[in-house]
Amino acid sequence: MENQTENNSQNKGSFFQSTTAKMMMVGLLTLVLLIPLEFVKDLISERSQRKQEVVDEVTQLWGKDVVFYGPILKIPYKSYQEYNVTNPKTKTVTIERSATIEYAYFFPEKLNNTSEVKKNTSLKRGIYNNVVFTANMHFDGSFAKPDYAKLGLKEEDLLWDKATIMVKTTNLKSVKSDLNIRLNQQKLDFESKPAEDTFYGTLETPAFNYKTLASKETIRFDLLMQYNGSNSVKFIPVGKTTVININSDWDSPSFEGTFAANDTTKTIGKKGFHADWKILDINRSFSQQYTEKIPNLNEYSFGVKLIETVDEYQQNERASKYGFLVIGLTFLIFFLIQSISKISIHIFQYSMIGLALIMFYTLLISITEHSSFTLAYLVAGTSVITMLVLYSVSILKNRKFPMFIGLSLTALYTFIYVIIQLENYALLVGSTGLFLILGAVMYFSRKIDWNNSNA
Structure with missing residues (x-):
């Protein structure tokens, strides 16, 4: 019995000493x-x-994503509504007409943009560096004579002397330049208007006389804007022909949106990148003119996202x-x-x-x-x-x-x-x-x- 116990103890000890x-x-x-x-x-x-909380806090103060939408020619017009009026004494019915003011919107014939996007590494909060950018944008192009006939409007109903130019963009508080636009030889200052939606802020010029300003039924425009922003720069191609050029010292861009950059001219290196886009009206499925309200065109936005490939x-x-x-x-x-x-x-x-x-x-x-x-x-x-x-x-x-x-x-x-x-x-x-x-x-x-x- 004692031998059996001793053997079991040895077997148990040998198992715990085994390789297994x-x-x-x-x-x-x-x-x-x-x-x-x-x-x-x-x-x-x-x-x-x-x-990320610190980055969100800094970008909230500095400026978030930049999306530019415009310029757009806005012309008010008279819209008439007919209704029947019955004379209570004679019981005769007459037709009367009342006029209300509505608005027509016309996109530019040509829209060109050259943007210089420079990163800013000076912002630091505690131990965190926040990489943001400053974007210098130059827009130019032209408006052709408004094709009001496509909207079913008559020329005599348009209020040509009350035309304005409007621009929609995100982060109005991050715009850091004087806001004005040159129309042919006349310079008009932009004014901030109540937001029509939660995504865009609206800038609009004072009224001007379109027929007085138009030269050969064409208005050329020139516009400079400077933004503080972060994350991305995007555009909506409202021109019948839209040409966008972006140069930046950012070495890790991500091209996003509905339209791809031109592969033959796109370059990416350690010192930055260059990208070009050319979009025609036949490349996107929306019109050049609207009445009442412009539809949501965010799905047609395109541009570049400035990313950190892999942070620490x-x-x-x-x-x-x-x-x-x-x-x-x-x-x-x-x-x-x-x-x-x-x-x-x-x-x-x-x-x-x-x-x-x-x-x-x-x-x-x-x-x-x-x-x-x-x-x-x-x-x-x-x-x-x-x-x-x-x-x-x-x-x-x-x-x-x-x-x-x-x-x-x-x-x-x-x-x-x-x-x-x-x-x-x-x-x-x-x-x-x-x-x-x-x-x-x-x-x-x-x-x-x-x-x-x-x-």
């Missing part, structure tokens, strides 16, 4: 370490959200997603060394190694907020690798294996950094790297006797 048991404990520890790793991800998300918090978030891979592969390296060298590594020592690996991400996010992501990655990576190499010397009792661990971690962190920096080839490089890592693990583990309980 050690693998299970290391695997369980790896899963447990995902908990503090999730806390680190929450910290990154919280800091990113805080940055996105880079930190992407780095943290590889945390499980780093912890798993590092534990695997230590486990293979333990199996090959017959050196015993306690589960507590694995825990210290795992916590050191997680500290990499807290160091990374904290240093990034005060410097560049590259410098932060270098400092955090060097610190953690140095700590683990020194710790490995103490637990492995030699220098050969710690040097191998240091080189392996350096290669692993370098590999992850390269993946983070890549955009188009991240998946390809990542898959290839993982395939090579798997091959290396299979090679170094090929001679380990997994059936040896003391391994």
Whole structure:
């Protein structure tokens, strides 16, 4: 009976000393370490959200997206309504007519724009830099004689001496230039009008006599506007022929909207970009003239969004997603060394190694907020690798294996950094790297006797 109990105790002890048991404990520890790793991800998300709140606050004061819509020729006209009037005494019915004033809107024949968009990095709130821009826009073009017949109007019903020019645009408070437009030889100042919708603000000139101002039934216009803005610059092609040219020192544009930029003239480089658009009236499905109210034409907007390809918090978030891979592969390296060298590594020592690996991400996010992501990655990576190499010397009792661990971690962190920096080839490089890592693990583990309980 005593022999049986002793044999069971030996079998139980030999199982917990077996390779299988050690693998299970290391695997369980790896899963447990995902908990503090999730806390680190929450910290990154919280800091990113805080940055977005600051950015929203600054852009609210500086200026948001810029959308330009116009200029538009606005001419009032008389609209008549007939109604029957019955004489109560004679019972005769007469037809009377009353006139009301309504408005006709005419888009320009030609609309040309040249815009210079320059980024402004001077705005800083706390530790956050807010990248915004100043846009200098020059518009010119011409209005042809209004085609009022298409609207069913008569020339004598139009009030030519009460014509105005109107412009719709977002963020009126971010306009930083004098607001006037030159019509042939006459200059007219814009005035802000009550908003007709929640998206656009309206600017309108005082009334002028169209027939007096028109030269050969054509009015040429010239308009300069300067905006403070952020995020994007867009236009609505109200010209029968609309030509837009944008030059900027922003190196990461994203072209958006219904119409694509001209591929033959579009250039993007480290010093900025240039883009051209040419849109004809046959390219969009709305008219050149309207009565009563202009329909919502936002679906026809186009332009450029000025983006940060990957900001520091996105880079930190992407780095943290590889945390499980780093912890798993590092534990695997230590486990293979333990199996090959017959050196015993306690589960507590694995825990210290795992916590050191997680500290990499807290160091990374904290240093990034005060410097560049590259410098932060270098400092955090060097610190953690140095700590683990020194710790490995103490637990492995030699220098050969710690040097191998240091080189392996350096290669692993370098590999992850390269993946983070890549955009188009991240998946390809990542898959290839993982395939090579798997091959290396299979090679170094090929001679380990997994059936040896003391391994």
